[in-house]
Amino acid sequence: MSWSITLILAYRLSMVATAAFILSRTPALGRILSRQLTPRDKLLLTIALGGMGIIGTYAAIPINDALANSRVVGVMVAGLLGGPVVGAGAGLIAGIHRYLLGGFTAFSCALAAVLEGILGGLVQHYYRRGPIPWFIALVAGLAGETLQIVIILLTAHPFSEAWALVKIIGLPMIIVNSIGVAIFMVIVKTAAEQRERIAACQAQQALRIATQTLSFLRHGLNRESAEQTARIIYNSVKLAAVAITNDREILAHVGMGSDHHHPGNPFLTSATLKALFTGEVQVAQKRDEIGCQEKNCRLASAVVVPLKRREVTIGTLKLYHDRENSITPVELELARGLAHLFSTQLELAEVESEARLRAQAELKALQAQVHPHFLFNALNTIVSLVRSKPEKARELLIKLASFLRYSLRKDDAPIPLAEELAHVDTYLAIERTRYGDKLKVALMADPAALNCPVPAFTLQPVVENAIKHGLQPKREGGSIKILARSYPGEVIVTIEDNGVGISPEELDKILLPGYGRGHGLGLSIVNERLKALYGPEYALKIISIPGQGTKVTLRFPQENSYQEVKGDALYSCCG
Template sequence: MEETLLMQMIERMSIAATLAFVLSQTTIFRRITYSYVSVMDKVKLSLIFGCIGIVGTYAGIPVDDALANSRVVGVMAAGLLGGPAIGAAAGLIAGGHRYLMFGGFSAFSCALANVLEGLLAGWIKQRYPHSPMSWWMVLLSGIVGEIMQMVIILLTARPFEMAVTLVKHIALPMIVANSIGLMIFMLIIKMTMEVQQQVGAAQSQKVLAIAAQTLSYFRKGLDTASAKAAADIIYANGSYPAVAVTDTERVLAFVGTDAEHHLSRHHQLTLATNKTLQTGNIYIAKSPEEIGCQCPGCLLTSAIVVPLKRGEQIIGTFKLYYVDNKPVNQSDVVFAEGLAHLFSIQLELAEIDRQAKLAANAELKALQAQINPHFLFNTLNTITSLIRTKPDLARSLLIKLSAIFRFTLQKAGRNITIADELTQVSAYLAIEKARYGDKLHIEENIDPSTGEYLIPSLTIQPVIENAVIHGLKPKNDGGTITISIQKTVHDIMIMVADDGVGMDLAAANPLKHPFNDHIGLMNVHERLRGQYGGFYGLTIDSTIGAGTVVTITIPQITANEGEACAQSPDC
């Protein structure tokens, strides 16, 4: 129930994002930037944020005679922007509406919590009055505010049993979704207010109009469909000769002048696009030579290329093109940066949604790859055949099989040392050696000092299992698997190589387009990227008839460092 509720609340964040854009266009918000807010302005801000809280109530999801809602986003945003008075007033408006209009056993608790959350946010604002508040501080504020609300419900809502049940159901979804929603709300407001200061209300209204139309398309991430929809909307509203969106390898969408040859399968990314992908910075091409299009006779004369990011990872670019030697306008640069920032936030939200779903089944898939019916059936058959002829070996294999089960039950989903992971791998390989006999050879080149570093459990074994099943098993005479673990300057490199049948990566790369038999590699890859970031994960090098090398890259983190990281809000 909690996972479904979390997904529903994350989907409703687009409402908060849209409201943030709308509010950041008003004159009253500009006065907040310069710390000039009259008494009447404070009244207006209290009403505005109180209404945002009310919208969050109406967008709530009924749970146990109460509502899982995003009311706190409007209330705490009021305090973070305007101080304790505005935060408390917005909380009183939103909480009072909740108390009078919806009732329920938690009505008073929720109303009281809203007022106190507004005061908390205002107090935080007073502690950081002169510098823009960092995103992590806003995120932490949201978490503390929502935890406080859960405590208040437990202390004041009656009957107590219903309060406990309610908190069990809504605590995690509301803490996660609303703290992230508050962070996104504040980031969007900050971003668009900066745009307004540079280019004025007219250009910002254009950003808002386009942003409101593209919100729904990027919910599924950056692909051909979302890129095409975004490019069409910008082209229709922005009066640019051409608009394009790329990922890191190809043009996903191109609308306008010379669209045909830029969308050709043989057209490579332009020089300007590659520079933005390499540096992560905006690039302004002022001539056809700086654009670097390889097609003779291209009519594009200048361009603005802005990176699209998901967190810190660059995943593509957004481009505005000009013709007829029209100079690049500074307002267009700000416009492009503003849209790219917004798209990046939307893509990050889509990634949060995807990672939440991936986390729910990644462990299950890993366990299925580790102990599947075929592996268990074949192992038991092998042991059965050895009971009379080689009873000691049969007994040893039973012990190793039980160790594999015990490891799966106790360690799955945790970070363990490489030494512990290799113990599990050894048990698995001992069973496979008993099954395949002389057809399976194992070679190891392992730096002993790497054993103390942490690795997510069930990382190496699925890769080795893939090498056995898909690399060596199809060969009549079997082959060799080589396991190498070495340290680089900052990382650990784990290589699993086989001299098996190999694969055609151009036709089917299991890390880009996984198929049923190779889904284990994708699961390991996504788990590592989700935990450590886009620079880590798996790479595959394979030659048909010669074999495959899978390289696992993880950072050097010891057990003590892992514990310190888990306790730090900055980690």
């Protein structure tokens, strides 16, 4: 009798597999296994698995005014997946139903259902390493069914009938139902792992496509970048066609339908217009849902995903099939992932474009720092030397021309440090002629530092600031020391003067963007350029003591290999 009951219960475990399969297809599966259930998820899980417990009761085998059943499977699984509250709730639903059916074991089975649900929940609560594995589910099922047998023996009356019943149904229910709990958890866990593998493949494919398209979308959304991007997707995914649009026209169409979906033409499909208007994904599983104006268009199903930049829809990505009802959930998620990555790339392209424009504007602002008074004073100095020292005047005129030519450059590409130092030296040569003995200059640099690439107009504004605001206010003048040294991984340039210094109040504000007309403007622009190019750790460092002078430190990442330079390898020019 026991073995026949075992076989019948085993046959009826098919409903366990069915329930597990249904649960594995629900969107909430990921939240269930990651233990991030919402209150709504918990309520639905309680009702569903409590209902499964009721079905297990109805599928029972009547024996001696009692039931050999698989009710414990739904109740235990509720606890193992949702925790003690969900397990207790499912057990209460199944238990009340069993109690209402009557019989001398009604109360015992109802109580056991609630306690089994709580037991499963406690296992879930104390097992912190992820989803419950099958062998722990098996042990939990064995413990739960054993608990039910013990409760029947303790609470069912008369005891003789309870004992007779347990001898018949005890072992079959313990074995079959514990296996049922384990099977349920295996199916759910396997489905989740398969879903994760599919998601990983989608992510890998999307990232591979995004990597290939990065160099094209870096230039923004235009016909050329759209054509290259659409072709990469078409060659990577089995599709009938791929198209990309902006918010006005078709930019690219690769594959079937390219004979009438021409780049530059207005949109031909209503699905595209709807995606642009709503900013939401549109899935068209039939030709009439695509809404192509060409009657003989062979494209039969499509997913249209909006491309966005800063939450504003600027275009669409469209994936087509030539058969209806061919857009699968996998392709839908792939399209969403690609659109998200492309949107991010387009935002980065806009940021890069803005950064280039800002850098050009900052360069022009630094060029504008060449004060008209400097030109006027330089020309006056040259004129005063024309008769007394014509060769000196000629030399200064050449230096002034070189200085102006450098100042008017439009290219903001990095230049060797040697070139920037030469520009500074030209500027200082003109200023030394004006100030005479009141301006002393020492410029020293490691030969290993001279090839380091630096942004143009980073040193001269700092030197000009030192002369204009540090030394010029001093009647007796002063000196400037410029030192460029090469270190592992970087070059450090210091510009130090012994001028009037900067007050602590002024020093706190001097690098704020746009601060002041004198100290702040040139220094703040240089500071912002360095941070934008190399990062905040490369900001200017300024140390100043009122009445004693100021020291400004600039750091540049060294791309060349570091070479040890001896102290006598420095060059210097003094005046």
